[in-house]
Amino acid sequence: MPSPVFRFAPSPNGYLHLGHAFSALLNFELARASGGRFLLRIEDIDATRCRPEFEAAIYQDLEWLGIGWEAPVRRQSExxxxxxxxxxxxxxxxxxxxxxxxxxxxxxxxxxxxxxxxxxxxxxxxxxxxxxxxxxxxxxxxxxxxxxxxxxxxxxxxxxxxxxxxxxxxxxxxxxxxxxxxxxxxxxxxxxxxxxxxxxxxxxxxxxxxxxxxxxxxxxxxxxxxxxxxxxxxxxxxxxxxxxxxxxxxxxxxxxVLDDTGQKLSKSTKATALRELRGQGATPADIRRLVGLP
CATH class of the missing domain: 3.40.50.620 (HUPs)
Structure with a gap:
């Protein structure tokens, strides 16, 4: 029976926040627990908003969280x-x-x-x-x-x-x-x-x-x-x-993952980015606690 395949597919139009971290960690751990595969996909079809520095930050944030993925990464624009x-x-x-x-x-x-x-x-x-x-x-x-x-x-x-x-x-x-x-x-x-x-x-x-x-x-x-x-x-x-x-x-x-007002975290509302939390001294374990993962 083929192994299950999970994926995390962010858009590089801003920096990842806690909501992204929760989804990425959940997919990664479900893949690992089931003996499956975990893929990373970059959804970069919006040429006006997607930027290379945001894509680079996605890789950095996921690596910092301890998430690994298969290569090559599929980029939609290609x-x-x-x-x-x-x-x-x-x-x-x-x-x-x-x-x-x-x-x-x-x-x-x-x-x-x-x-x-x-x-x-x-x-x-x-x-x-x-x-x-x-x-x-x-x-x-x-x-x-x-x-x-x-x-x-x-x-x-x-x-x-x-x-x-x-x-x-x-x-x-x-x-x-x-x-x-x-x-x-x-x-x-x-x-x-x-x-x-x-x-x-x-x-x-x-x-x-x-x-x-x-x-x-x-x-x-x-x-x-x-x-x-x-x-x-x-x-x-x-x-x-x-x-x-x-x-x-x-x-x-x-x-x-909601903010203090009960609204979902969003790049458009300037939700605190993972890289900012990291700069303030947060650890990957802190991120897991903040998003409610053991």
Whole structure:
């Protein structure tokens, strides 16, 4: 029987914090306890935010924590053709369309629809709180799309969720952790809650949703252990796995490390970095205690 394969996949767009340490340590120790493999993947598709110094710091922080990984490290930016190939397959099945609205234009459309609603109901949001796509780009004719693309406008490539679900109904996954609402065991996937998600952009041939399922499949990852904030993203990932005919890993979503206000730690909120804690004299044992590991 093949050995289980675990992975830790940070983005080098900032320094690692305690939440990253918890996830990396948990994956590393589960791999070691099961006699499995542990992989490190660098998710660096965002060329505007990812920087070499952050990637170098990831290696330094993980080594300091006592975590080892297999070489070579997979860097997403070196495998863009894998994502383009998947997008071409989905596009060839009529499941992808370009949408040309900016974030500001989408916000305006949402406000207009909420104002026009006689019930006063708010426009539907996805599990992360972002409004579902309100535009009409899905109904554009092929010539109209070509004309807009030829104008060199920016665009997002969206998944036609209704058409995709018609090709992959009744999806579920086995949750080995505990979900956002306490769900465990067999969990019904609800990708429709995300609307027509973005799978790529004009300047970037992939998004998190697409790249994570492609990378996990190509690397043979059998066990995806990640934060609870990604629990409902699994619905989209199960849909893409089914559409692309790639294997489903086992899923385990773990608790989040929270700050003093009860919010999850985040690079965007300037959570204290591991390198800063190390500079203050913290030891790897202190980090384990801070994240609640024995």
């Amino acid at each position: 495998h863009l053709s894998d994502f383009r190939e998947a997008m071409e397959e989905l596009s060839g099945r009529g499941l992808i369309y370009p949408a040309f609205e900016s974030r500001a234009e989408i916000a305006r459309l949402v406000a207009e629809r909420e104002s026009a609603a006689k019930t006063g109901a708010s426009w539907p949001r996805d599990p992360d709180g972002a409004p579902l796509y309100p535009g009409a780009a899905k109904s554009f004719s092929a010539p109209a799309r070509r004309r807009l693309i030829e104008q060199d406008l920016p665009y997002a490539l969206r998944l036609d969720m209704a058409a995709a679900m018609a090709q992959a109904p009744d999806l579920a996954w086995i949750e080995h952790g505990e979900g956002a609402g306490g769900e465990t065991g067999l969990v019904a996937a609800r990708p429709e809650a995300w609307g027509d998600v973005i799978l790529a952009r004009k300047e970037t041939p992939t998004s998190y949703h697409l790249s994570v399922v492609i990378d996990d499949a190509l690397q043979g990852v059998t066990d995806v252990v990640r934060g609870l904030d990604l629990f409902w993203s699994t619905s989209v990932h199960r849909l893409l796995q089914s559409l692309l005919g790639i294997p489903q890993p086992a899923y385990r979503h773990h608790r989040l």
